[in-house]
Amino acid sequence: MRKFVFTAGIILIFFAVLYAFLPLGTDKKVYKVGVLQFTSNNLTTLEGFKDGLSELGYREGEDIIYDFDGPASAKEDLVPYMQKLLDGQPDLIFVSPTPAATVAKQMTAGTNIPVIFAPVNDPVASGILKNMRTPEENITGVRLSSSDGRRLQYLKDVVPSVKRVFVPYSPDDKSAQTSLKMLEEAAPKVGVQLVKKPFFRDTDVLDDRSYVPVDVDAVLLPREGLVMSRIKDFVTLCIDRKLPLSTVRFKQVAQGALTGYGFNGYDIGKQSARQAHMIFSGSSISMLPVEVSEDYLFINLKTAKDINVKISDAILRQAHNIVR
Structure with a gap:
């Protein structure tokens, strides 16, 4: 027993000395x-x-x-x-x-x-x-990627009857300005008219029902934080008014936007x-x-049913993600 204790003590002393002399730089x-x-x-x-x-x-x-x-x-x-x-x-x-x-x-x-x-x-x-x-x-x-013009085209492909597209944007957001530039260049080629309107922190699209004009055919959210942070409000409004809603994020299509072309x-x-x-x-x-x-096409078929939109099989075959 004494021999065992002595041996164990020697081992402990050995490792204590070894640890003391290890270089400090070896810490993970x-x-x-x-x-x-x-x-x-x-x-x-x-x-x-x-x-x-x-x-x-x-x-x-x-x-x-x-x-x-x-x-x-x-x-x-x-x-x-x-x-x-x-x-x-x-x-x-x-x-x-x-x-x-x-x-x-x-x-x-x-x-x-x-x-x-x-x-x-x-x-x-x-x-x-x-x-x-x-x-x-x-x-x-x-x-x-610089694809907001392509997203506008996909919105038109998904719902061919769209002619006037409402775009809310933050005036002082540089990302919003970049999106608007791409959309403005694409709109004449796509055959739609953009209806742009400033959006601020105190803007409430549900309380102010006049914020989104009654004569627009769809809503498209630009790539910017403030506007996209109100996705739930825009989804509620668009489903209530039977308006197609386009966004850039798959997550927001899963939350109820009709369609999107953009990133995950x-x-x-x-x-x-x-x-x-x-x-x-x-x-x-x-x-x-x-x-x-990378960019992908997203479509929410549940929302399509809620707003009475029929999406062609040809478009559905192009979608990367379909929410059912």
Whole structure:
């Protein structure tokens, strides 16, 4: 018994001495990721980002931790949210969409903190980047393809009777301005007229029934956070008035919009996770060009039935996702 205790004591002393002389640098790196989001539209994007990193071997709570207090509901909240993230000394900041990316760029300027955006409508037009092939400074990510004109065409293909399309937009949102430019270029070719109207934080499309004119044939939401954050209200209004509603996100078609042509936020999150992994592996931002998201056609057949719209089989065969 004494021999056993003596031997065990020697072993414990050996490992204690070994541990004491191990170099401090051998501690496993735990990455800290700050998350800045404007509105709750992109929560599924964050989910995809986390799952993508998990699949790449980063276990939450062990290899990686996320600093996220929830999305900012107002643009003026983005700066204090961002400052809190910076105070936490993150290894990387994940941001979405354009307003959050703009604030992150401004507040990390001159630092070596990498920033990944997912998604941004047009990073050059919004002033976030000058060169998407070899991003300067500390920011890269995933942008949306320039497909709002194609989405307008699909709206017309899904409901050929559409002639006047209502487009609410935030006047000071650069992403909204990019969407409007694409839509304005496409409208004459598609054969529709755009009816544009400013949208603000206090706009209530359900209380103000006159906000959406009675003589429009459809509603199309541009790619911007504020307007898309009211998707439930627009779905309620459009179903009540039997109006086709077009959006850019599959999630919002699943929530009741009739159709959409655009991106799957979860997939974009996983796409950006690969960029984060490359940064953690030692790649510099300039080695990571901005990637472009893939676009798909989405259709909600339940909503089509609710608003009395018959969609042709030819169109249904083109859809990537059909909600039944």
